[in-house]
Structure formats: C-alpha cells, structure tokens
Amino acid sequence: MADFDNARICSDCAVRDRALCGSLDDSELRALNTLGRRRRLSRGDTLIWAGDESLICGNLLSGVMKLSVSTVDGREQTVGLLYPADFVGRPYAEQADFSVTALGDVELCIFPRKAFEQVLQDHARMERLLLQRTFAALDEARARMLALARLSAAEKVGGFLLDMADRSGGCRATAFGPVTFDLPLTRGEMAEALGLTTETVSRQLTRLKAKKAIALHGARGITIRDRDLVTGG
Amino acid sequence: MADFDNARICSDCAVRDRALCGSLDDSELRALNTLGRRRRLSRGDTLIWAGDESLICGNLLSGVMKLSVSTVDGREQTVGLLYPADFVGRPYAEQADFSVTALGDVELCIFPRKAFEQVLQDHARMERLLLQRTFAALDEARARMLALARLSAAEKVGGFLLDMADRSGGCRATAFGPVTFDLPLTRGEMAEALGLTTETVSRQLTRLKAKKAIALHGARGITIRDRDLVTGG
DNA sequence: CGAGTATTTGAACAACGTCAATCCTGGTGG
DNA sequence: CCACCAGGATTGACGTTGTTCAAATACTCG
Numbered sequence: 245m246a247d248f249d250n251a252r253i254c255s256d257c258a259v260r261d262r263a264l265c266g267s268l269d270d271s272e273l274r275a276l277n278t279l280g281r282r283r284r285l286s287r288g289d290t291l292i293w294a295g296d297e298s299l300i301c302g303n304l305l306s307g308v309m310k311l312s313v314s315t316v317d318g319r320e321q322t323v324g325l326l327y328p329a330d331f332v333g334r335p336y337a338e339q340a341d342f343s344v345t346a347l348g349d350v351e352l353c354i355f356p357r358k359a360f361e362q363v364l365q366d367h368a369r370m371e372r373l374l375l376q377r378t379f380a381a382l383d384e385a386r387a388r389m390l391a392l393a394r395l396s397a398a399e400k401v402g403g404f405l406l407d408m409a410d411r412s413g414g415c416r417a418t419a420f421g422p423v424t425f426d427l428p429l430t431r432g433e434m435a436e437a438l439g440l441t442t443e444t445v446s447r448q449l450t451r452l453k454a455k456k457a458i459a460l461h462g463a464r465g466i467t468i469r470d471r472d473l474v475t476g477g
Numbered sequence: 478m479a480d481f482d483n484a485r486i487c488s489d490c491a492v493r494d495r496a497l498c499g500s501l502d503d504s505e506l507r508a509l510n511t512l513g514r515r516r517r518l519s520r521g522d523t524l525i526w527a528g529d530e531s532l533i534c535g536n537l538l539s540g541v542m543k544l545s546v547s548t549v550d551g552r553e554q555t556v557g558l559l560y561p562a563d564f565v566g567r568p569y570a571e572q573a574d575f576s577v578t579a580l581g582d583v584e585l586c587i588f589p590r591k592a593f594e595q596v597l598q599d600h601a602r603m604e605r606l607l608l609q610r611t612f613a614a615l616d617e618a619r620a621r622m623l624a625l626a627r628l629s630a631a632e633k634v635g636g637f638l639l640d641m642a643d644r645s646g647g648c649r650a651t652a653f654g655p656v657t658f659d660l661p662l663t664r665g666e667m668a669e670a671l672g673l674t675t676e677t678v679s680r681q682l683t684r685l686k687a688k689k690a691i692a693l694h695g696a697r698g699i700t701i702r703d704r705d706l707v708t709g710g
Numbered sequence: 711c712g713a714g715t716a717t718t719t720g721a722a723c724a725a726c727g728t729c730a731a732t733c734c735t736g737g738t739g740g
Numbered sequence: 741c742c743a744c745c746a747g748g749a750t751t752g753a754c755g756t757t758g759t760t761c762a763a764a765t766a767c768t769c770g
Contacts, residue, residue, distance in 0.1 A: 311619070313619065313620065313623045314623075315623065315627060315628070319623075319627040320627075321622060321623040321626045321627050323619035323622045323623065324619065334612065334616075335608075335612065336608070336609045336612060337612065337616075341616050341619070341620065342616075342619060364605075365601075365605075368598075368601050368604070371601070371604060371605065371608065372597075372598075372604065374608065375568075375569070375604065375607065375608045375611060376569045378608060378611045378612055378615060379567060379568065379569060379570065379611055381615055382611060382614055382615045382618060383567070383570075383574050383575075385615060385618040385619055385622065386544070386546065386556035386557065386574070386575060386618055387546065387574065388622060389554060389556045389618065389621060389622055389625055390546045390547075390548065390554040390556065392622055392625045392626040392672070393554045393625040393626075393672030394548060394552040394553075394554050394672065395548070396725080396726095397725075397726070430747095430748065430749090431748075431749060431750090432748080432749095439625070439626030439627065440726080440727090441726075441727060441728080442748085442749080442750095443726090443727075443728080443729095443749090443750080443751085444725090444726060444727075445749095446749060446750055446751085447726095447750080447751080449749095449750095450750070450751085462734090462735065462736080463734085463735070463736085463748065463749065629757080629758095630757075630758065663716065663717090664716070664717065664718090665716080665717095673758075673759090674758075674759060674760080675716085675717080675718095676717090676718080676719085676758090676759075676760085677757090677758055677759075679716095679717060679718055679719085680718085680719080680758090682717095682718095683718070683719085695766090695767065695768085696716065696717065696766085696767060696768085711770100712769100712770090713768105713769095713770090714767100714768090714769095714770105715766100715767085715768085715769105716765100716766080716767070716768090717764100717765075717766070717767085718763100718764080718765065718766080719762100719763085719764075719765090720761105720762085720763085720764095721760100721761090721762090722759105722760085722761090723758105723759080723760075723761100724757105724758095724759075724760090725756105725757090725758090725759090726755105726756090726757085726758100727754100727755085727756075727757090728753105728754085728755075728756090729752105729753090729754085729755100730751105730752090730753090731750105731751085731752085731753105732749100732750080732751075732752100733748100733749075733750065733751090734747105734748085734749070734750085735746100735747095735748080735749090736745105736746100736747095736748100737744105737745090737746095737747105738743100738744085738745080738746105739742105739743095739744085739745105740741105740742090740743085740744095
C-alpha cells in the first residue's frame with residue numbers, strides 16, 4: 245500500500261473516536277500513523293492462524309471477524325466475534341492461540357506487534373485503555389462460557405439473535421418493535437459460535453419462525469417480531 | 478486485623494516472587510503494605526458475589542478458589558479456578574460479574590479496588606504485568622470455551638485430572654509415572670467447572686478406574702496410573 | 711459409632727448430533 | 741431476461757450422549 249494512503253490513515257479513520265487510538269492526541273497519533281497500514285480482507289480470509297507467530301495487532305475498522313480454535317481432530321469453536329473498533333491480536337505473546345478470520349469483507353488498521361508494544365510502553369493512557377478492554381473481553385468470554393455450558397439450543401439461538409439485533413443498529417421496520425437486519429454469519433458459523441450444529445441452529449430458527457417470534461427473509465435477513473417469544477417466554 | 482500483622486505483610490508473603498507485586502521494589506512495596514490486608518476464608522465462603530459492587534481486589538496467597546456465574550433460574554457454571562499467586566478481582570468496573578468462592582481454606586491479600594487502581598496508575602510496570610496476566614487469563618478462558626462446547630464428558634474429565642495432577646506438584650508415588658494427589662474439588666464442583674452433572678463426572682471416574690487409568694483413594698485422592706489411558710488413548 | 715453429606719449406580723428419558731435427502735437462493739453465463 | 745449451478749439451508753429418521761430421577765453405598769467428622 246502506498247505511503248500516500250497512510251498519510252491520512254488516522255484522520256479519515258471510521259472508528260477514530262471509538263478505537264483504542266482515540267485516547268491519543270494529535271502528536272501521539274503521528275507516531276502511530278507511521279506504523280499503521282490499512283489492510284482489506286475478503287469473506288473467509290484469515291488474518292492470523294492459531295499456532296502462528298504473533299506478529300501483528302491492530303484495530304478492526306469495518307466488517308465482522310471471528311476468533312476461533314480447533315481440537316487436533318478438527319472440531320472447531322468460535323470463541324469470540326470482533327466488530328468495528330475492536331482491538332485485534334495478542335500483544336506480549338510469541339504465538340497466537342486463536343485464528344482471526346473475516347466473516348464478510350473487512351478493513352483493518354494493522355501494526356507490527358513489537359512496535360505496538362513499544363507504543364503501549366510510551367503511552368500509559370493507551371495501555372490502561374487496552375487493559376480495560378481486555379478485562380471487558382475476559383468478562384465477555386466468561387459469560388459466554390456459561391452460555392456454552394448451560395443454555396439449551398433454543399436459549400443459545402434466541403439470545404444470539406437478540407444480541408445481533410441490538411448490534412445491528414436495527415433499522416426498525418415499523419414504529420412498534422419489529423427489527424430487521426442481516427445476519428453477518430451463515431447457519432454453520434452461528435453453530436460454530438454457539439457450540440451446536442448447523443442442523444440444530446436451522447431447526448431452532450424454524451421453530452422461532454413457526455412461533456411467529458421471528459421472520460426470515462432469504463438466508464441472511466431476519467426480523468425480530470416479538471422479543472419475548474424469542475427468549476422463549 | 479492488627480496493624481502489627483500488616484507491618485510484615487509483604488516480607489513474609491508466600492507468593493512474594495510470583496504475584497503481581499513481585500514487580501515492585503522495596504520502596505514501592507511499602508505503599509502497598511499500608512493498603513493490603515490479609516484475609517482468611519473457609520471452604521465455601523464467598524469473597525465476592527456476582528452482581529455486587531466491585532470493591533476489592535488482591536492476590537490469592539494459599540488455597541484454591543472458583544470464579545462462577547449462574548443463570549437467573551439457578552443453573553451455575555464455574556468459569557475459572559484461582560491458585561496461589563493469582564490475581565483476584567475486577568479493576569475498572571463498578572460491578573463484579575462473577576462470584577469468587579473458596580473451595581478450601583484460603584488466604585488472600587486484599588486491597589480496596591480504587592486504591593489499587595491508583596497504585597496501577599503510579600506503577601506502569603505493575604500495570605503492564607497485570608495486562609499480561611489478563612491476556613493470559615483471556616487465552617485460558619477462550620481455550621476453556623472450546624473444551625466446554627466441543628469435548629466429550631470423557632475428554633473433559635480426563636483433561637481436568639491431568640491438569641490437576643500437573644498443578645499438584647504431584648508427589649510421585651514411584652519413579653516411573655504414578656502421580657498421587659488430592660483433588661481440591663468435590664465431584665459436584667468438578668461438574669460445575671466442566672459443564673456436566675455430578676453423576677456424569679462420577680461415571681467417567683468409574684470408567685477410568687475400570688480401565689486402570691487411575692486409582693481412587695477415598696473421595697478426594699487420585700492416582701494417575703497411565704496418562705495415555707486418561708486422555709482416552 | 712453415627713449422622714449428614716458426598717458419591718456411586720441404575721433405569722428411563724430428552725436433547726442434540728449424525729447421516730442423508732431435498733429444497734432454496736443468489737450469482738453466473740448464455 | 742431467464743435457465744442453470746453450487747453452496748447453503750431445511751427437513752426427516754434415527755442413534756448417542758449425557759441428564760434426570762431415584763435409590764443405595766461410602767466417607768468424613770464429630
């Protein structure tokens with residue numbers, strides 16, 4: 245990517261105020277500017293492979309990515325989803341334990357890991373923000389452990405749909421409730437995130453549709469017709 | 478607890494070199510000394526309740542604790558285990574999302590959360606160490622998500638036993654293999670950590686005993702007779 | 711020794727996974 | 741613009757794993 249593109253890398257950043265770097269002032273930002281590189285990936289591309297050397301970190305600018313691991317015999321689990329302004333990567337580790345893969349087309353701002361660690365060292369405010377984000381990610385991961393271990397398939401799928409609806413910025417179809425949006429995941433990807441199979445996710449969606457809790461539009465479109473019915477009430 | 482006890486609070490600390498405060502020099506330690514208070518809990522006592530205000534953090538000095546959450550209708554899940562020298566608590570949050578409970582008798586070194594945050598602010602080295610620990614905890618939580626969602630009961634129990642054996646400092650019964658130790662958890666607590674029921678854990682242990690992979694001594698004692706058989710090989 | 715709790719064991723059941731077939735859909739090329 | 745194609749989604753039948761409920765047994769600690 246040409247230097248020209250990076251000259252304005254921060255000033256035209258879509259997540260300038262929400263990402264980690266939002267904590268920096270203009271002069272600090274110039275240092276990052278020289279380090280960061282924009283990178284685009286297409287659906288299915290993997291930025292980081294589990295087991296590889298941890299070489300980069302950065303911020304997700306647009307699109308959705310998944311964090312995943314698998315057992316030696318190929319069973320796979322998504323352990324987190326990443327949204328715009330989320331931090332990506334694993335500072336202070338020689339090796340990445342999780343793969344990071346684009347679920348749709350994505351755009352990132354990438355830094356060399358070592359250089360980024362130096363920036364953290366020089367900017368305590370940013371390091372504190374990263375610590376706070378990491379604690380939040382830990383809370384989320386632990387909450388998801390409860391869901392994976394103890395919720396039924398119906399509860400997992402219902403909860404997931406409501407979560408996605410809330411994140412979608414939900415273009416409300418009407419004034420009183422129905423929220424319509426596109427899932428950024430296939431059935432198989434949802435199953436991988438929820439600890440289920442494609443078939444079970446599909447059956448749960450069919451069940452919710454039959455209950456008139458949701459409506460489906462093609463493979464990706466979803467309308468939440470009745471939140472209470474979605475949670476199983 | 479009397480001030481006298483705290484005067485030597487750090488110098489006689491059992492985890493002095495392994496805990497977070499190991500990063501501090503003597504003068505820095507004096508500041509912490511005035512903040513920290515020793516606290517003992519008995520088996521079953523809860524230090525922090527999920528949902529309560531986040532008022533304290535600290536280090537676990539001895540014993541084992543569990544981190545847990547439950548659903549509104551009472552299904553419970555252990556989302557982490559804490560061992561000596563581990564950090565306890567949730568800085569930068571107003572509310573604790575997880576309960577912290579003693580699995581046996583434990584001893585802790587406790588700080589008021591706000592004061593501890595100030596120490597972090599003043600000691601960048603310590604804050605960096607906490608960031609590194611938090612990343613490690615996040616990696617562990619995510620690895621456990623894979624286990625909870627995708628491993629069979631046999632794999633969960635087997636893996637757990639080997640993990641505990643390694644942590645136990647395993648007094649080797651003989652020169653070539655058998656490791657004997659006491660589980661710090663009941664069957665029910667193991668089940669809660671593994672996303673199973675007491676009955677399933679018990680049945681898996683019985684199965685491993687029948688395979689001569691392990692031996693059981695009373696309710697808590699375990700001997701690993703053949704690691705490969707424990708993992709299912 | 712004995713009470714109370716934890717553990718083990720059994721039998722029946724439910725939830726979810728597996729395997730296989732079919733349907734849909736969104737993109738492509740004629 | 742429409743027919744076709746490939747991958748994703750749905751549905752069905754059936755098997756398996758782990759849960760549930762219930763009872764018996766074994767520990768542990770007074």
